[in-house]
Amino acid sequence: MRPFWRPATAFALALLCVWQGVAHAQQQQPENIPQENSDSVARAMAGGLLERQTGAAVPADKFWAYEVDFNLDGLSEIYAYVADPACDGVKCGLFLFVLEGDTYREVLSDIPGARLAAPDKVSLGTFKRHGFFDLQLDQRVLGWTGDRYADASTFPATLLDGTVFMAACKKSKSSEQPEEGEAEKIAEACQCQINRFQTIGFSQAELDQYSASLGENFEYPSGGKDKAWQAVATSGSDVATGCDVASGKSQWPSASLSHGDQPQQKLNFDGFLGACPTQDFILTNHKTGSHDRALALCGCLAREIPTYGVSQEGLDLLAQYYRDELSDADLEAQDADLLTSHDKASEACLSQFPAK
Known part of the structure; x- marks a missing residue:
């Protein structure tokens, strides 16, 4: 590792x-x-x-x-x-x-x-x-x-028959005009996946279903079976990416979050993170509802707000705003762009914030 x-x-x-x-x-x-x-x-x-x-x-x-x-x-x-x-x-x-x-x-x-x-x-x-x-x-x-x-x-491991998967995996990865050595690399990548499927305890039925999904005319489960299939598909995708990373072929993608594009200033977040989780509109948001979830959302806000070029003075103004010491009008009077930056950061964080 x-x-x-x-x-x-x-x-x-x-x-x-x-x-x-x-x-x-x-x-x-x-x-x-x-x-x-x-x-x-x-x-x-x-x-x-x-x-x-x-x-x-x-x-x-x-x-x-x-x-x-x-x-x-x-x-x-x-x-x-x-x-x-x-x-x-x-x-x-x-x-x-x-x-x-x-x-x-x-x-x-x-x-x-x-x-x-x-x-x-x-x-x-x-x-x-x-x-x-x-x-x-x-x-x-x-x-x-x-x-x-x-x-x-x-963790329990499994012993799988990977014959069908290997054939499907190789076919899905092969190009019409393979380069020299490509077949060997594909075989290694597919074998890596089989090894990992066994390590994480994939069942034979799960492997067979995932193998079928690599081919044509796969009928995606619906109704009550779609959740179980999604778990299989996610695990399969993670295994494939992990093998590509292990071979040096690719990297894990970062989570997609809409950031600002301004240079950051070095900031102190104690005041902001002390005030943010106690603010009613943060604590009662339908995605939060508890102090710890509010803290997590505020942590995301604290990471994102600096990407819009907000200064320490601006961050301290937001802390005052969260403590209800400033109104929207007061905040806009002191920094016309601050609420806009805050709202963009809020939208980015809430779009990624996990469900309960």
């Missing part, structure tokens, strides 16, 4: 910075304001989540946090590291917060020793399982069960 595509590389480097010392890392790296803003948003969000998880406030100089999109849905998960030389693996070490339903849930606590993994030996995997990337902690591979991470060695 290896790290891949730029966000994952940044993720590994970020954890390495924690381990080696932030001051030294900053001396070695050129300034990256979008990344620094992202880290600042993550830290502002993680403080409260860590306090709730550990039962006590964690001093600001004792933890670092990063945003990593583990399932490429456009909504970043919060990955945090709490430093303690005498860490017991309970209230310190590695934490991963995932929004599930109405609540952020920490998903490493049930895995013995997971918190104690060295940050410089943590990386995202090349493949997904149930929509989330595998996570490697040193020599251990963790896979997503559907609601948490677990040791991948505990």
